[in-house]
Amino acid sequence: MLFRKRKLNVLIILFIAFLFISSIIFFGTRANQEVQEIFEEQFTRQQTLVAMQISSGISEFLNEKFVALEIAANYENGVPPDNFSRHFEAIYNHSAGFYALEFVDKNGTIVSGYPEENVPLGYNLYENERAIAFEKTKEIGTTYVTDPIESIEGDLTIFVWVPVYKEKEFQGTILALIHTEEITKRVIREYNASSGYIYIIDSNGKLLYDSSEDYYPGDNYFDLLSEPDHRRLFILGEQVEGNSGSGWYRELNENGEEEIRLVSYVPIEWHNQVWSVGVVTPLQDIIAIIRTVYLKQATFMLSTGFFILFFSALMVLIFASWNRTLEDEVARKTAELEKSNRHLRKLDRLKNEFLSMVSHELKTPLTAMRTSSEFLKEGKCDSETQDEMLDLIIRNIDRQSRMVDDLLDISRIESEKMTFKEEKVDIAEAIHNAMEVVRSKAEKKKIHLEIDDMDLPAARTDKDKLIRTLVNLLDNAIKFTPYNGEAIQISGKTEDDFLRLTVADKGTGFPAEEIEKIFDKFYQIDSTATRKAGGTGLGLAIIKGIVEGQGGRISVTSDPGNGSTFTFTIRKWVE
Numbered sequence: 001m002l003f004r005k006r007k008l009n010v011l012i013i014l015f016i017a018f019l020f021i022s023s024i025i026f027f028g029t030r031a032n033q034e035v036q037e038i039f040e041e042q043f044t045r046q047q048t049l050v051a052m053q054i055s056s057g058i059s060e061f062l063n064e065k066f067v068a069l070e071i072a073a074n075y076e077n078g079v080p081p082d083n084f085s086r087h088f089e090a091i092y093n094h095s096a097g098f099y100a101l102e103f104v105d106k107n108g109t110i111v112s113g114y115p116e117e118n119v120p121l122g123y124n125l126y127e128n129e130r131a132i133a134f135e136k137t138k139e140i141g142t143t144y145v146t147d148p149i150e151s152i153e154g155d156l157t158i159f160v161w162v163p164v165y166k167e168k169e170f171q172g173t174i175l176a177l178i179h180t181e182e183i184t185k186r187v188i189r190e191y192n193a194s195s196g197y198i199y200i201i202d203s204n205g206k207l208l209y210d211s212s213e214d215y216y217p218g219d220n221y222f223d224l225l226s227e228p229d230h231r232r233l234f235i236l237g238e239q240v241e242g243n244s245g246s247g248w249y250r251e252l253n254e255n256g257e258e259e260i261r262l263v264s265y266v267p268i269e270w271h272n273q274v275w276s277v278g279v280v281t282p283l284q285d286i287i288a289i290i291r292t293v294y295l296k297q298a299t300f301m302l303s304t305g306f307f308i309l310f311f312s313a314l315m316v317l318i319f320a321s322w323n324r325t326l327e328d329e330v331a332r333k334t335a336e337l338e339k340s341n342r343h344l345r346k347l348d349r350l351k352n353e354f355l356s357m358v359s360h361e362l363k364t365p366l367t368a369m370r371t372s373s374e375f376l377k378e379g380k381c382d383s384e385t386q387d388e389m390l391d392l393i394i395r396n397i398d399r400q401s402r403m404v405d406d407l408l409d410i411s412r413i414e415s416e417k418m419t420f421k422e423e424k425v426d427i428a429e430a431i432h433n434a435m436e437v438v439r440s441k442a443e444k445k446k447i448h449l450e451i452d453d454m455d456l457p458a459a460r461t462d463k464d465k466l467i468r469t470l471v472n473l474l475d476n477a478i479k480f481t482p483y484n485g486e487a488i489q490i491s492g493k494t495e496d497d498f499l500r501l502t503v504a505d506k507g508t509g510f511p512a513e514e515i516e517k518i519f520d521k522f523y524q525i526d527s528t529a530t531r532k533a534g535g536t537g538l539g540l541a542i543i544k545g546i547v548e549g550q551g552g553r554i555s556v557t558s559d560p561g562n563g564s565t566f567t568f569t570i571r572k573w574v575e
Contacts, residue, residue, distance in 0.1 A: 040262070040283075044246050047264035047279045051244075054198065054277045055266045057187040061097060062158075062270045065176065068095050069162045070143060073174050078166025079103070083112035084174060097186060099157065099179050103164075105172040108134055118177075137161035137173050145271050148180050148208055148218075156180045156208065156217045158273075180217060184209045196281035203240050203274045235263055239276035242267045248283065259284055369393045413545030420462040420550050424573050427456045427499065430463060431490055434470035441478050448487035449474065456492050458573040459499050465546045466570065470503070472539045473566050477505035480564070498552070498569040506563035518556060519544045543568070 088101035102113035113119030125131035151157040197212035232249035260283040486506035554568035
């Protein structure tokens with residue numbers, strides 16, 4: 001009877017142990033599958049991100065070239081006397097990536113180009129039966145980009161044709177040659193996967209790049225694949241249609257073994273061209289990465305099977321530790337997503353504030369001009385009132401012009417295309433010129449402008465932009481100084497090879513936490529449409545671009561209620 005009871009207890013224990021072990025094996029297998037699925041999903045996202053970065057890089061690279069060519073083609077007098085030679089040299093040296101820049105006259109003859117060793121001067125497109133793209137550009141009247149084709153030198157090349165007109169009369173085209181190899185060399189970096197690769201095809205399936213070096217650029221990708229998986233054909237079809245996505249297909253490797261490959265693809269769109277970049281990784285690479293996890297889990301389950309009765313408590317602790325780790329990881333990922341969402345919400349808020357600000361700044365002068373124009377149209381005002389109305393219209397036109405100029409200047413600063421003329425500038429004269437510009441505003445608010453005694457040497461800078469910097473800082477100080485407030489001080493001193501100029505006011509000031517953002521474009525401490533101080537929020541951003549563009553520095557200190565002090569440096573004139 002006792003033996004039977006012990007046997008029953010053993011059977012119960014064995015049955016419980018079997019249930020535990022079976023549960024561990026079952027849930028362990030499920031966990032392995034889920035880990036693999038999650039890892040594959042995350043890896044696919046990473047591949048897609050790589051493809052998007054490559055697509056964005058190539059688009060930016062090519063669009064930069066496109067903008068530079070159209071600016072040159074829009075030369076105000078049509079074709080310059082040197083047939084764009086000076087323009088070509090500047091573009092070639094400042095925008096790396098061109099193989100050659102040429103000007104083809106209206107007769108189809110290449111008459112100039114840079115660099116000369118890459119330009120077949122005197123070459124006539126009609127005589128050599130290569131005028132199809134030239135005629136196409138002339139016909140459509142806009143920039144035309146050919147599909148990548150082999151150049152005379154035998155390299156796979158993009159031909160960008162930009163028409164040149166003078167008073168609507170066709171003068172010829174600017175022709176830019178860009179090797180696809182140059183694009184991929186400058187944009188695509190080494191891919192981390194050991195056996196993965198990157199490829200690029202155009203809308204016709206022509207291979208433009210293949211990091212695996214299994215195929216050559218210029219070949220058609222559809223013709224290169226022998227008996228491809230139908231999934232592979234579907235992916236290629238999606239690519240030539242300009243779609244994005246991810247998928248998998250089966251393909252024989254170099255050992256003749258069939259393997260699954262994951263691919264993510266993203267379109268590259270610029271002008272009339274649509275390419276597609278694909279990032280491919282064998283699934284085996286992913287399995288190899290997580291294989292160590294499988295081995296550890298298998299060892300753990302086997303050990304647990306032997307010691308389940310003795311280490312059940314330890315198992316609970318281990319599972320609890322795993323859960324905490326997973327929860328921490330989920331919490332970390334959630335925090336990252338929340339941070340990203342906050343950033344996106346901030347960008348959306350800034351966008352809305354900017355649109356509101358620009359709408360307000362445009363609508364206010366337009367309303368004033370419309371009201372004045374309607375008043376003048378009635379013809380019931382005397383000459384003095386008429387002059388006042390016309391002055392009001394002119395002031396508001398000037399206000400809108402300044403806003404447009406600010407937008408253009410901030411664009412030049414961000415694209416690093418703002419030019420500076422170095423000249424010997426008398427600081428005292430520049431300060432007095434700036435004060436004359438803002439004196440009427442200061443007098444209206446009964447604010448004095450004071451210059452500290454200073455004997456400064458001449459500066460090496462752009463005089464007009466120095467005056468503009470001082471005008472903007474003085475205008476800003478007047479704007480935030482109350483009526484009949486304390487005087488605005490302008491001072492300066494010499495520091496080594498630089499001159500340090502300071503504009504200080506005793507106005508409203510702003511909190512310390514705003515200092516880091518005060519020079520951001522479109523940023524205003526009060527950015528609502530009902531703010532007391534107008535403006536686009538570009539003045540300080542432009543000042544910073546002008547100062548730093550000439551090797552100087554600008555900074556600000558402020559105390560709410562006690563005013564602000566702006567300080568910037570410019571280089572001293574050295575003979």
